Amino acid sequence: MSFDSDSFSQYKEYLRQNSGRIRDAMVMPNDSPLRDIYRDPFRNHYEDLPSQTIDVQDLKISATDSSEFSRELYSGPFFILVRAYSKVQGRVYVDFRSSIASVTPEEVKKETIVMMESSEHRSLLKLVEAESPDISFVDGSLMGRLARCQDYQTSLNGDDDYCIVLRKLLETATKKTTLVFVSKSTRSRILRDTLLSEVDQSTVTEAERNSWHFDHYIIKSMAEKPGYVKPIDVRMNIGNAAFDIKVSDLLPRVEDVPIRFEVIGGTVPFEEVLKVMIYGYTGYKVYNLWLSDIDNMVKFRKNEVENVYLKEFERVVGIPFYETRGERRARIRI
Numbered sequence: 001m002s003f004d005s006d007s008f009s010q011y012k013e014y015l016r017q018n019s020g021r022i023r024d025a026m027v028m029p030n031d032s033p034l035r036d037i038y039r040d041p042f043r044n045h046y047e048d049l050p051s052q053t054i055d056v057q058d059l060k061i062s063a064t065d066s067s068e069f070s071r072e073l074y075s076g077p078f079f080i081l082v083r084a085y086s087k088v089q090g091r092v093y094v095d096f097r098s099s100i101a102s103v104t105p106e107e108v109k110k111e112t113i114v115m116m117e118s119s120e121h122r123s124l125l126k127l128v129e130a131e132s133p134d135i136s137f138v139d140g141s142l143m144g145r146l147a148r149c150q151d152y153q154t155s156l157n158g159d160d161d162y163c164i165v166l167r168k169l170l171e172t173a174t175k176k177t178t179l180v181f182v183s184k185s186t187r188s189r190i191l192r193d194t195l196l197s198e199v200d201q202s203t204v205t206e207a208e209r210n211s212w213h214f215d216h217y218i219i220k221s222m223a224e225k226p227g228y229v230k231p232i233d234v235r236m237n238i239g240n241a242a243f244d245i246k247v248s249d250l251l252p253r254v255e256d257v258p259i260r261f262e263v264i265g266g267t268v269p270f271e272e273v274l275k276v277m278i279y280g281y282t283g284y285k286v287y288n289l290w291l292s293d294i295d296n297m298v299k300f301r302k303n304e305v306e307n308v309y310l311k312e313f314e315r316v317v318g319i320p321f322y323e324t325r326g327e328r329r330a331r332i333r334i
Contacts, residue, residue, distance in 0.1 A: 028221035033204055035222070041195040042222040045230050049252070054275040059268075061276070062088035062133040062177075063290035064124045066116040069300045069309070070108055074322040077102045080112055081309060084119035085298040086127040086136075087290075092297070093130070095123035114162060117145055121165045125172060132176040134268050135276060137290050142181040142245060142262045143188065146236040167238040170264060178265035180273055182288055186260040190232055190247060191215040215249065219258045223251050231263070231270055246270055252281045259287050 015022070028034055066084035073079055078101045086093040097119055103111050117140065124136060149163035173179045192215055196205055219229065231246035248270075249258040259281070263273050280289040310321045 026217075026220070028217070034208060037199055037205060037208070038195055038218060038222050041198040042218070044198075045191070045195065046219075046223060046227050047230055048225070048227050049278060050271065050275060052275060052278060054272065054279060056276060056279055059135060059276065060088060060131070060133040061135045061137065061290055062086055062124075062127055062131065063137045063139075063288075063294040064120050064127075065139040065291060065294045065298050066120045066123075067298045067300045068112045068116050069305050070112055071321075072105065072108075073100075078108045078111075079313075079321075080108075080115065081300065081305070082112065082115045082119050083298060083300075084116065084123035085294055086120075086123040087294050087297065088127060088131050088133050091127075091131070093123050093126040095119045095126070114148070118162045118165060121162075121169050125165065125169045128169070128172050128177050134178065135273060136173070136177045136179050136265075137280075137288060138179060138181045139183070139291050139295065140181055141183050141186065141188075141260070142179070142264060143190075143234065143236065143247070146238065146243070149238045150236075163238050167241055170238075170243050171241065173265040176265075176267070178263060178268040178273060180277075181262040181264075182277075182291060183260045184257065184284075184287055186215055188215050188247075188260065189213075190234065191229060191249065192218050194232055215260070216258045219249055219251060223254065223258075226251055226253055228274060248274070250274070250277055250281070252278060256284050 023029075064084065064086040066082060069081040070078050080099045080101055081096075082098070083094065083096045097115055099111075099115065101108065101111050120138060120140070124138065127133070128136060145166060149166065170179070192213060193209065195218065196209055199205060228251065229249040231248045234245045234247050235242055236245065237243070243264060246263040247260070248263070249260050251258045259277070261273070261277060263270055277288070280291075281287055282289065286292045314321050
């Protein structure tokens with residue numbers, strides 16, 4: 001592919017003209033009145049990192065992640081593959097699902113996310129029941145998953161019901177493990193709203209309460225040194241079952257971005273979970289050693305999908321796996 005110098009020139013000009021606005025969208029301007037509003041409550045909620053005195057060799061730690069492959073059939077539906085791995089001390093617990101889903105291209109992302117999360121719940125439940133690890137890391141947000149179940153209506157198939165399996169996992173975790181859901185990015189405003197509730201109200205604070213600013217924007221703007229946010233207690237429900245979650249954010253280095261982690265379960269105290277989080281951090285790209293390992297294991301590879309899964313589809317179904325025009329263009333570009 002030849003380099004398009006004209007496009008790059010336009011790109012550079014765009015950055016030159018909009019660099020200030022882009023920076024302001026990522027970090028609060030130094031002269032913003034919001035800094036005065038957030039300064040004191042943020043300092044009250046932000047702590048220095050603890051001294052690192054933990055030996056993870058004494059802990060049984062698991063990690064869970066999932067992967068998906070989806071492709072549109074020429075007839076309209078999407079062919080979806082999902083698998084989740086949960087690993088502890090070399091042992092892997094697998095959950096695999098496949099589906100032909102009659103959804104639109106706009107809906108397929110939501111469909112696959114729900115399938116992946118549900119597969120993670122089933123995979124991890126197998127591991128927790130069999131292994132009782134001290135800490136179980138999961139890639140993603142627990143609060144986001146529980147939000148799917150706030151208007152919960154049970155289904156007839158309990159084994160496949162997203163909320164029933166999640167509830168069983170959380171109830172099991174209270175006795176057998178400490179679950180830690182970890183995410184590099186969050187669209188949560190729980191910290192922001194907590195801080196705003198502790199200051200005098202004004203037109204500025206009211207406007208900020210209705211802004212798009214998320215928690216990690218606040219942390220990245222206000223933190224002057226590595227540290228973590230004191231855990232905020234959150235209670236969420238699935239039906240009549242209530243679950244208490246400790247929500248925190250870790251900033252291992254000022255130049256990096258915060259890491260959201262949500263803790264539930266009673267076997268390992270929060271302070272010890274925090275030290276394990278710090279131990280497992282090696283940089284922005286590998287923000288958790290255990291999750292990075294399972295992510296590399298569970299990913300669907302192109303050769304695996306095309307030479308194993310799709311070939312078996314054609315052998316059993318007896319119809320070639322025709323690509324849609326859009327899928328073919330996407331594959332050719334890759």
